[in-house]
Amino acid sequence: MKTDLFIIGGGPAGLHAASVAATYGIETMIVDESFSLGGQLRQQTQQLRNLPKSFKTQTGTALAKQMIEKLRQLDVTKLVKHTMIGTYQDGRIGVTDGHRTIPISANKIIVATGAAEEACAFPGWTLPGVMTVGAAQILLNREYVRPGKNALILGSNNFALQVAKQLAEGGVNVKGIIENKERMEGNETETIDQLQKIGVPLYFNSTIQRAFGREKVEKVILNHGHKALEMDVDLICIGKGLSPILEPFEILDCHFTYEQALGGWLPVYSLSMQTSNPSVYVAGNAAGITDMGAILLTAEIAAVSIAESLECVNNADADKTRKLLWQELEQIESESFKRTFQARANVVKRFQEETDLSQVNGQ
Amino acid sequence: MDESTIICKCEEINLAEIESAIQSGAHTFDDIKRITRCGMGPCQAKICSSLVREIISQSLEVSLSEIGLPRMRMPLKPTRIAALAGKETSSSVVSVFAESAPKEGDES
Numbered sequence: 001m002k003t004d005l006f007i008i009g010g011g012p013a014g015l016h017a018a019s020v021a022a023t024y025g026i027e028t029m030i031v032d033e034s035f036s037l038g039g040q041l042r043q044q045t046q047q048l049r050n051l052p053k054s055f056k057t058q059t060g061t062a063l064a065k066q067m068i069e070k071l072r073q074l075d076v077t078k079l080v081k082h083t084m085i086g087t088y089q090d091g092r093i094g095v096t097d098g099h100r101t102i103p104i105s106a107n108k109i110i111v112a113t114g115a116a117e118e119a120c121a122f123p124g125w126t127l128p129g130v131m132t133v134g135a136a137q138i139l140l141n142r143e144y145v146r147p148g149k150n151a152l153i154l155g156s157n158n159f160a161l162q163v164a165k166q167l168a169e170g171g172v173n174v175k176g177i178i179e180n181k182e183r184m185e186g187n188e189t190e191t192i193d194q195l196q197k198i199g200v201p202l203y204f205n206s207t208i209q210r211a212f213g214r215e216k217v218e219k220v221i222l223n224h225g226h227k228a229l230e231m232d233v234d235l236i237c238i239g240k241g242l243s244p245i246l247e248p249f250e251i252l253d254c255h256f257t258y259e260q261a262l263g264g265w266l267p268v269y270s271l272s273m274q275t276s277n278p279s280v281y282v283a284g285n286a287a288g289i290t291d292m293g294a295i296l297l298t299a300e301i302a303a304v305s306i307a308e309s310l311e312c313v314n315n316a317d318a319d320k321t322r323k324l325l326w327q328e329l330e331q332i333e334s335e336s337f338k339r340t341f342q343a344r345a346n347v348v349k350r351f352q353e354e355t356d357l358s359q360v361n362g363q
Numbered sequence: 364m365d366e367s368t369i370i371c372k373c374e375e376i377n378l379a380e381i382e383s384a385i386q387s388g389a390h391t392f393d394d395i396k397r398i399t400r401c402g403m404g405p406c407q408a409k410i411c412s413s414l415v416r417e418i419i420s421q422s423l424e425v426s427l428s429e430i431g432l433p434r435m436r437m438p439l440k441p442t443r444i445a446a447l448a449g450k451e452t453s454s455s456v457v458s459v460f461a462e463s464a465p466k467e468g469d470e471s
Binding site: 033083084085086087094096097098099100101115116118119120121122125126243246247248249251256258260264266 | 364365367368369370372378397409410411413414427428431432434435437438439440442443445447
């Protein structure tokens with residue numbers, strides 16, 4: 001199969017990049033390993049804050065529906081239940097549906113693989129009943145299954161707090177949120193207020209010493225300051241943050257860099273969201289962990305830049321659009337976590353240094 | 364964590380095994396993988412990669428930014444041999460595993 005633009009990942013970044021690119025008249029194909037598009041938006045039932053100006057405030061599930069509906073009216077080929085598993089030497093991408101492997105040749109590629117949740121090891125963490133906050137949220141909002149009766153949340157970032165709130169509202173007795181630092185990591189005051197109203201206790205300077213149980217979690221012992229606390233729980237949700245999913249970048253020969261504030265290792269990229277491989281672009285959480293507004297904006301920047309390089313829009317117009325998008329990105333990220341945007345600027349600077357260096361060496 | 368805490372669920376590798384690999388000179392994820400099989404199970408290091416790099420960072424007192432990622436190889440996700448081989452004689456197994464160019468007629 002052949003296409004101008006091939007997008008890996010059908011979450012918010014991939015979907016938005018696809019609709020922007022197709023609106024510029026670019027022939028676009030989007031692949032996702034799941035049976036449906038939407039990615040992690042499919043279980044985000046909360047109102048999304050800080051979306052770009054072109055989006056109205058809405059829930060994640062509504063946003064996914066809206067973006068999928070938009071793609072229906074555009075020239076976009078959708079490959080669901082297909083997984084990218086590698087590349088051929090001639091640059092074509094290998095995608096499998098589980099029965100056969102299909103080579104796809106594309107002019108440009110956007111990697112929008114999103115993020116994976118970090119694990120946290122403690123004695124007993126392999127018992128059934130221990131899962132990530134994201135897994136608990138899928139069970140609750142997508143499968144309508146209560147993942148447990150008495151829950152403990154490990155971690156206090158915004159996502160962990162949001163899931164804690166949703167579990168409590170879904171009838172789970174959230175016995176506590178534990179944080180190893182002395183203050184909360186998350187900053188969404190609305191969620192924090194609601195958790196306080198529900199009466200969920202917060203344990204700072206605390207870690208899990210051990211989880212016990214016959215065949216599943218039944219009990220947990222916490223190190224709370226200098227004391228040990230015992231709790232009867234059948235669910236432990238690990239909310240230790242996210243990191244970018246990187247497998248396709250290495251296969252596509254992209255260089256990596258490290259930024260703690262963006263989730264660790266990630267590809268270096270330019271102001272056009274172009275990686276060190278000129279035909280590969282990056283969008284969304286794969287370009288650094290951030291919030292939904294920034295995920296959508298990076299996707300739009302990548303799509304506009306590809307439209308520019310495929311001559312579907314002239315340089316002046318692309319430049320103008322890109323500048324406005326970066327301004328909005330800075331504004332959105334500075335409102336939530338300033339460190340995120342600073343780290344992003346470092347990544348772009350490193351890309352520039354690499355490019356300058358290769359030009360010097362080439363001469 | 365204690366010595367018997369499992370770090371790699373897929374291959375059931377515990378903390379003691381990883382620490383002993385580090386004592387034998389391992390200082391990257393791939394070193395530990397080669398010595399212990401850590402990260403070689405169905406999830407292909409997707410869950411344990413950060414945990415192991417954290418342990419290396421603490422044991423050797425180096426920052427996480429100096430501990431590289433595990434090498435990521437094709438196929439990126441567990442894939443049936445049949446899906447790579449296809450039914451035709453023009454085998455894409457050669458293409459994907461040997462990373463050579465596919466033959467004419469591979470495209471479908």
